[in-house]
Amino acid sequence: MMKHNVHSADLFDISGPVEPLSWTFMVNRIQTLSYILFFPSTFIEPSMIWIILLAAACSHLNIWLLANWLRRMDRPDGYFGTVRLLGKTVLWLFSLFGLSLALVKCAVLLLGYVDIVNNILFPSLDPKLFVALLLFACLYLARLGMEKTLRFGVISFIGTVWVVLFYVPYIFPANADYYHLLPLIPERMPPHPWHTFLTLWAAFAGPEYLLMLPKQAVDERRIQSSLLIGNAFSIVEYVFFFVVCHLFYGSQYLRRLDLPVVQLVRYIHLPFAERLEIIIIPAYAFSVVYVVTFLLLYAAAALRMMTGASDVPSGRKWLGPAFVMLCLTTMAIQYWGWANEMGKNRWIEWHNWSDACTYAALPVLLMIAALLTKKRGTRHATNHSPD
Amino acid sequence: MQPIIRQISRAMIFLILLMMCGCSSFNVKSNTVEEISPIILLYLDQNKNGQLLISTIIPPLKKEQKSVITVSSALIKEGRYQMDHKYYREIKSGQLRMVFVSDTLARKGLKDVISSQLLDPEISDRVYLVVAEGNMIDYLNNQLQQKQAQVDFYLYKMFAHYEKQQELTITNLKQFMERLYDPYSDPVTPLFAVNAEGFEYQGTALFQDDRMVGAIRQPDDVYFQILRHKNRHHKSMPITALDTTLGEVYATRKIRFTDSYREVQIDVHIGGRVEEYRDNRDLSDPTEAASWVRTVERRVESDMEQIIQQIKSLSVDPLSIGEHTLGLMRRPFTGDQWRKHWPDMQVNVRVHVNVEQSGMLKSNRSIFAPKGRR
Numbered sequence: 089m090m091k092h093n094v095h096s097a098d099l100f101d102i103s104g105p106v107e108p109l110s111w112t113f114m115v116n117r118i119q120t121l122s123y124i125l126f127f128p129s130t131f132i133e134p135s136m137i138w139i140i141l142l143a144a145a146c147s148h149l150n151i152w153l154l155a156n157w158l159r160r161m162d163r164p165d166g167y168f169g170t171v172r173l174l175g176k177t178v179l180w181l182f183s184l185f186g187l188s189l190a191l192v193k194c195a196v197l198l199l200g201y202v203d204i205v206n207n208i209l210f211p212s213l214d215p216k217l218f219v220a221l222l223l224f225a226c227l228y229l230a231r232l233g234m235e236k237t238l239r240f241g242v243i244s245f246i247g248t249v250w251v252v253l254f255y256v257p258y259i260f261p262a263n264a265d266y267y268h269l270l271p272l273i274p275e276r277m278p279p280h281p282w283h284t285f286l287t288l289w290a291a292f293a294g295p296e297y298l299l300m301l302p303k304q305a306v307d308e309r310r311i312q313s314s315l316l317i318g319n320a321f322s323i324v325e326y327v328f329f330f331v332v333c334h335l336f337y338g339s340q341y342l343r344r345l346d347l348p349v350v351q352l353v354r355y356i357h358l359p360f361a362e363r364l365e366i367i368i369i370p371a372y373a374f375s376v377v378y379v380v381t382f383l384l385l386y387a388a389a390a391l392r393m394m395t396g397a398s399d400v401p402s403g404r405k406w407l408g409p410a411f412v413m414l415c416l417t418t419m420a421i422q423y424w425g426w427a428n429e430m431g432k433n434r435w436i437e438w439h440n441w442s443d444a445c446t447y448a449a450l451p452v453l454l455m456i457a458a459l460l461t462k463k464r465g466t467r468h469a470t471n472h473s474p475d
Numbered sequence: 476m477q478p479i480i481r482q483i484s485r486a487m488i489f490l491i492l493l494m495m496c497g498c499s500s501f502n503v504k505s506n507t508v509e510e511i512s513p514i515i516l517l518y519l520d521q522n523k524n525g526q527l528l529i530s531t532i533i534p535p536l537k538k539e540q541k542s543v544i545t546v547s548s549a550l551i552k553e554g555r556y557q558m559d560h561k562y563y564r565e566i567k568s569g570q571l572r573m574v575f576v577s578d579t580l581a582r583k584g585l586k587d588v589i590s591s592q593l594l595d596p597e598i599s600d601r602v603y604l605v606v607a608e609g610n611m612i613d614y615l616n617n618q619l620q621q622k623q624a625q626v627d628f629y630l631y632k633m634f635a636h637y638e639k640q641q642e643l644t645i646t647n648l649k650q651f652m653e654r655l656y657d658p659y660s661d662p663v664t665p666l667f668a669v670n671a672e673g674f675e676y677q678g679t680a681l682f683q684d685d686r687m688v689g690a691i692r693q694p695d696d697v698y699f700q701i702l703r704h705k706n707r708h709h710k711s712m713p714i715t716a717l718d719t720t721l722g723e724v725y726a727t728r729k730i731r732f733t734d735s736y737r738e739v740q741i742d743v744h745i746g747g748r749v750e751e752y753r754d755n756r757d758l759s760d761p762t763e764a765a766s767w768v769r770t771v772e773r774r775v776e777s778d779m780e781q782i783i784q785q786i787k788s789l790s791v792d793p794l795s796i797g798e799h800t801l802g803l804m805r806r807p808f809t810g811d812q813w814r815k816h817w818p819d820m821q822v823n824v825r826v827h828v829n830v831e832q833s834g835m836l837k838s839n840r841s842i843f844a845p846k847g848r849r
Contacts, residue, residue, distance in 0.1 A: 208596045262641075267659075270801035337649075340656040340810075355600050355649065362599075 099233045099404055100389060105307035108314035110238050111298075113245035115151070115318030118294030118382070120325050121375045122197060122443070124349050130284045132343040134334055135274035137327065139284050144323040147292035150450055151319045155312035157454050158301060162461055165303045167393065173460050180394055187390035187413075189442055190297075190383040195418040196439040198222055199426050201376045204350055208365060219418060222377060227411050229381040230388070231404075237381050247374035252325065254356050254364065255332050264335035290440040292322065293447035294379075297386060299454075384414055512562070513570035515627040518611045519588060520577040522547060527580075529554035530612055532619070532627045533562060541624050543615045551591045568595065572631045573603045574648070581606045581664075581680065581687035586655070589648055589685075600649035603634045606680045606687060609669040617671045630674070637665075637676075642700065642709055644679040655685060658810020659797030666690050683791045691782060698779050701726040701743060702794050711750060717774055721830075722750030730799045736807055738821040739796060743779070748832035758833035772826045779824045790818045 131140075157163060164173040171179055198219060206215040229237055258264055278284065295315065333348045336355075345351055353365045361367075388410035395406075425431040512534050520528040530545040544562060548554040558566050574592065576585060585604075592598050618626040638645040644665045654662040664687075666680040678696040681689045691699045697712050706727040713720045724747035731740050749758065758764045786793060797813040800806075808816055 211596065265798070267795070267798035267801055268657075270798075271804055271806045273804040275804070275806060336653075338653050338657050340658060341653045344656065351600070354596075357599075357601060 099230070099385060099407060100302070101233065102235050102302055102305040104304065106235070106238050106305050107242075108307060108310040110241050111311060111314040112318040112321070113241040114238065114298075114382075115295050115315050116321045116325075117241060117244050117248070117375050118297070118379050119292050119319070119322040121372070121379050122200075122439075123291035123326060124329065124372075130280070130287050131330060131333075132339050133274070133278050134269045134272055134339060136278055136284060137272070137330060138274075139278070139281065140288055140326055140330060141323075143285055143288040143292060144319075144326070146289070147447075148316065148319055148323075150292075150447065151295055151315050152312070153451050153454055154295060154298060155315045157457070158298070158306050158311050159308045160461075161308075163303075163457070164461065170300065173457065176396070180396075183390040183393040187387050187394070189446060190387045190390070191414055191417040192421070192442065193439060194380045194383045194387075194414055195421045196435055197376060198380055198418055199422055200432075200436065201372060203426070203432065204347065205369060208350065208354070209369060216422070219422065222373065222380070223411075223415060223418065225373075225377050226381045226384055226414075227407075229377060230384045230407055230411070234385050237378070237385060240378055240381070244374040244378035248371050251353075251368050251371060252328065254368065255329070255352065257356075258332045258336045258352065259328075264332075265338065266335065268334050268336075268338040269331070286444045287440050288326075289447060290443035291326065292319070293443035295319070296447050296450040297382070299450065384410060387414065506567075510564055511567045512564040513567045515570055515631055516573040516575065517568075517571060518575040518577075518607070518615075519551070519580055520611075521580045521583065527551060527554060529558070530615075531558070531566070532615060533564075533566075534627075535624070541619050543612055543619065545612065551588060552595075567597070569597045571598050571602055573605060573627075573634060575605050575607045575611055575667075576664075577611070578606055578608045578666075578680075578687065581682075584685045585651075585682075585687075586685035589651060593648055593652065598648075601647045603631075603638075604646050604648055604651050604664050605634075606664050606666050607669045607674075608666065608677065610671065611669050613671040614669045614674055641704075641707065643676055643696070644700070654795075655682075657795075657798075659792065659801070659813055660795035661791040661793050663793045666692075679793070681786060681789060681791050681793050683789065688791060689785065689789045691785070695778060695782055698775065699782055701745070702728060702741065702779060702782065704728065709747075712745070712747065713751075714771060714774060717771060718751075718753040719749065719771065720751035721745070721747040721828075723747050730796055732800065734821075736800065736816075736820075738823065741779075741783075741822065741824045743775075743824065743826045744829070745775070745826065746829040746831060749830055752833075758830075764830070764833055768828050768830055772828050775826045775828070776824050779826065780822070783822045783824065787818045787820070787822070790814070792817055 130136075164170050174182070202215050202218045202222065205218060206213065210218075229240060295318075298315075329349055333342055333352065336352060337345065337348060342348055350365070350369070353368050354363075356364045358364065384407075388406040391410050391413075392406045421435060425435045514531045514534065516532060518530040520530070522528055526547045526549060528545055528547050529551065530543055532541060532543055535541050544558065546554050546557040546561060548557055555566060555568070571592075574588070576588065580588070589604070592602065593600065615626060623629075634645060637643045644663055646662070646664045651662045651664065654660050662682040662685075664680045664682070666677045668675050668677045676693070678690050678692040679699055680687050681691065694713070694715060697709060700709070701707060704726075706725070709724040709726065711720055711722045712724045724745055726746075727744045729742040731742075732738065733740055752758065754767075756763050756767050758767060783794075792813075797808065797810075797817065800808055800813065
């Protein structure tokens with residue numbers, strides 16, 4: 089039935105440069121999803137806005153580096169290029185590492201989202217059913233291949249970005265108390281600055297998965313601006329949600345709330361519709377499906393690399409095992425970790441830390457890669473390949 | 476041919492999926508309309524044994540009598556559990572709009588009441604919170620007997636209207652909680668007097684933490700509203716002591732601190748027109764009008780100072796004056812320090828009244844007569 093959708097033999101085939109807007113949307117959605125779902129209760133003081141801006145600036149720098157790397161003509165391309173650069177063993181280790189991180193990230197995102205749906209929309213429904221439905225939606229999308237998934241980013245962006253508009257009334261008085269934002273300049277160090285910074289840094293994580301893009305997917309002239317615009321949009325969104333939550337709740341009440349952003353949605357009353365969360369929360373499913381599918385495809389690619397079967401043209405057969413692994417991870421985390429609030433928070437914390445680590449590792453990786461490329465470039469003339 | 480059949484079959488599958496959205500898995504609780512009764516209001520009281528009394532109006536579904544049911548329980552959600560056992564339909568609180576609390580319970584503390592409501596995802600944060608003095612159950616029963624079956628709906632409409640008008644104190648759960656945890660302000664709720672005959676706005680109940688400690692009653696409440704908000708329009712502002720009513724009042728209030736936070740200066744500017752006046756002074760005479768305006772200013776000032784004296788003696792800060800100490804770079808008091816500091820503070824109120832029109836009718840004196848001649 090899906091045959092005509094699936095003409096490309098390989099999941100990862102990309103026919104030509106991807107629309108620059110797709111990159112913008114991708115960066116933006118992959119960053120903002122986790123933040124809005126788990127708006128962590130660490131951002132409790134108005135002066136923490138500076139930490140947000142600091143993390144944002146670092147993230148901007150990071151993405152600038154990444155875009156510069158992607159624009160380089162001499163960077164290694166595809167599987168063979170990377171093998172030549174890093175060697176098989178290192179790549180295998182990288183793949184293992186990436187596979188496990190991607191699976192855990194997927195599972196935590198899915199479960200976090202399902203948790204909100206379960207709490208607010210369908211309290212008496214078994215959450216497993218909803219997890220399964222979302223997983224199959226991801227599988228369907230993943231079967232269409234990477235190119236289609238990247239294009240789905242446009243849908244996921246359009247499907248969720250309008251949500252921001254509903255929060256705009258909360259920055260005006262009657263709802264907002266501007267004194268809640270004072271004192272904006274801190275008289276002392278905010279508590280746990282490192283922890284706050286890392287949580288935020290994790291909220292900006294995600295674009296590091298673009299590191300291995302094939303050359304033909306990248307339009308060198310426009311990739312940098314489109315990635316940076318995506319990041320800038322995320323920054324605007326974060327600052328906006330931060331300010332709105334503070335204006336509306338005040339820092340003292342805010343630190344007692346679990347999901348202030350979702351709670352705020354429930355406060356919206358329009359004259360013709362009252363329970364808007366029934367529309368808004370499901371809309372986030374677009375984002376969840378998009379990000380999870382993207383990571384699922386990465387997991388499939390990692391599996392393919394680990395088995396060393398990359399020379400086989402069909403990457404499709406690795407999607408099945410990757411999907412099974414994702415199901416197992418999700419089930420395992422749901423069974424052991426997600427049973428109570430403590431476990432949930434611990435998993436979210438771990439997820440944040442791993443995200444922060446991978447995103448922070450990006451410039452280091454880029455530096456190593458650049459050094460190796462240089463070295464290889466000199467050796468290339470002698471036709472030597474390191475292993 | 477093939478593609479058309481395929482498209483039709485896809486459309487069918489999509490339709491079936493769409494229809495299935497209404498279905499749910501087998502173990503889900505039923506929400507059949509005939510079996511539930513969504514309540515609009517909840518009244519919480521406490522009896523002498525310390526048990527909670529929870530009452531609500533059961534909405535009618537078919538041709539049945541609306542009635543008030545009451546249960547007594549130790550916990551709020553236990554009360555709901557008991558209601559389900561007492562009544563033949565399941566009670567749903569998704570449409571809950573108002574929580575009335577008796578003043579006895581309000582004086583004991585409301586934190587548990589409110590947090591149990593907030594923790595329930597069915598209940599919106601917008602539920603109005605009202606303190607009622609008197610016998611609410613009698614009132615509701617009386618209304619239902621007088622064929623005023625929609626009383627709960629009318630009450631909700633009334634609160635929604637007052638909230639939009641912004642002339643009275645109206646609080647919902649979120650606003651109460653926000654101010655409860657805010658170190659620089661204290662929560663307030665509207666206070667209503669209720670008996671078998673009627674339900675009437677009395678003023679503002681003042682809370683220290685989550686306990687009601689006092690109230691600003693009716694004639695003073697309008698001054699309290701002016702002091703509470705940065706700028707506010709009031710349809711009318713009666714000054715009974717001077718036999719005057721000002722109408723279309725636009726009031727602005729400024730708070731500043733002098734003498735290194737030992738003094739608060741509150742400047743109130745009131746602009747409006749005289750709508751009612753029963754004194755012998757001739758307001759069309761500029762000098763007399765000016766002296767009359769000064770009397771009004773003195774009067775309002777002393778009334779406002781009295782209100783502030785009252786809230787200071789209760790050591791509560793419902794006007795959020797503490798918030799105004801905060802600056803872009805400064806926080807001179809922490810929340811606790813402010814609470815200690817506030818009752819000892821010197822507060823000066825300065826009122827400026829600007830009468831835009833001194834009444835509709837000019838005095839019967841000829842406008843050609845020279846001024847100053849009687």
